[in-house]
Amino acid sequence: MFSPLGELVWYLSGSNQLEQIIHYIPKYKNYSNDGTSLSGAYGPRIFEVDRRINSHNPTDHWQRIIDLLIKRGDTRNAVIQIFSNSDTYADNKDVPCTCTMQFAVRGKRLNLHVHMRSNDAVLGLPHDIFAFTMMQEIAARELGVEIGRYTHSVASLHLYDDTHEAQPRSMAQQFLDEPLPDDVPMPPMPWGDPWPALRYLIAAERAIREGKYDHADIEGMDPYWKDLILLLRAHSIAKSPDGEHELHRLTSQFASNVYHLYVLDRLERKRVKRNSTPDMFKDYQNGNEKDT
Numbered sequence: 001m002f003s004p005l006g007e008l009v010w011y012l013s014g015s016n017q018l019e020q021i022i023h024y025i026p027k028y029k030n031y032s033n034d035g036t037s038l039s040g041a042y043g044p045r046i047f048e049v050d051r052r053i054n055s056h057n058p059t060d061h062w063q064r065i066i067d068l069l070i071k072r073g074d075t076r077n078a079v080i081q082i083f084s085n086s087d088t089y090a091d092n093k094d095v096p097c098t099c100t101m102q103f104a105v106r107g108k109r110l111n112l113h114v115h116m117r118s119n120d121a122v123l124g125l126p127h128d129i130f131a132f133t134m135m136q137e138i139a140a141r142e143l144g145v146e147i148g149r150y151t152h153s154v155a156s157l158h159l160y161d162d163t164h165e166a167q168p169r170s171m172a173q174q175f176l177d178e179p180l181p182d183d184v185p186m187p188p189m190p191w192g193d194p195w196p197a198l199r200y201l202i203a204a205e206r207a208i209r210e211g212k213y214d215h216a217d218i219e220g221m222d223p224y225w226k227d228l229i230l231l232l233r234a235h236s237i238a239k240s241p242d243g244e245h246e247l248h249r250l251t252s253q254f255a256s257n258v259y260h261l262y263v264l265d266r267l268e269r270k271r272v273k274r275n276s277t278p279d280m281f282k283d284y285q286n287g288n289e290k291d292t
């Protein structure tokens with residue numbers, strides 16, 4: 001829940017910056033050509049960077065498909081092309097896996113078909129489906145229609161054998177064994193233009209990541225958006241060496257029970273980690289190392 005949400009906000013912000021996404025998914029650094037950015041980042045290929053401020057720019061592909069769908073919901077032209085031929089030039093570590101997103105309104109519902117050239121069934125697929133179905137819901141709210149069908153087609157869907165001596169259970173098996181419910185739906189996005197709230201979410205994400213967040217002004221927000229900001233805060237707190245008390249406090253603030261469990265899971269992981277750390281290291285981690 002945490003890393004897909006961080007990744008979604010990264011996309012929505014139109015950013016290609018490594019610094020932002022490694023806060024949620026450190027593995028992205030393996031794909032950077034220059035150590036600071038990701039050439040294949042989806043954000044700039046879908047959303048104009050200035051959208052987070054308030055743009056209506058012709059290079060904003062998101063706006064292009066919204067305008068097309070407003071004009072004619074049954075258009076077959078509302079396609080955003082992500083993969084580009086030039087991505088496969090030699091020495092590019094970051095070739096986008098998503099080829100196209102195609103939106104269409106059918107029977108007053110917004111359908112989305114995403115086609116991917118390549119998809120990692122464990123690390124990629126759940127993140128991608130989360131991001132794209134959230135984008136489908138954002139577009140549906142902008143158009144004032146219900147969400148329809150989501151279709152995901154993949155040319156190569158694969159499962160890596162990531163087992164080794166130190167990790168005899170594959171990552172796929174570990175995910176399947178997690179006690180978290182994956183069949184409980186998120187609450188529906190509130191009706192109306194979501195962009196004012198999304199712009200706030202993008203700004204809040206940055207402030208939380210940079211440790212400058214002042215949570216006083218989320219009070220007036222719709223509980224749906226407030227919960228997403230709380231999740232981002234929970235993720236940042238969970239990354240810090242302590243913060244168990246603050247995480248506990250957060251669990252009672254969620255409007256939706258769906259998220260609650262994910263924060264409890266982070267707390268449990270922290271408890272297990274604390275209990276498996278020898279006392280001398282615990283003192284060190286807490287900054288109380290004794291004088292010798």
Ligand SMILES: O=c1ccn([C@H]2C[C@H](O)[C@@H](COP(=O)(O)O)O2)c(=O)[nH]1
Nearest residue numbers: 095097098118119120123124125128
């Ligand atoms: O949105 C993405 C981006 C990447 N990948 C995975 C698919 C592949 O396992 C790997 C990229 O490797 P190539 O297909 O480029 O070789 O990353 C995804 O699943 N989803």
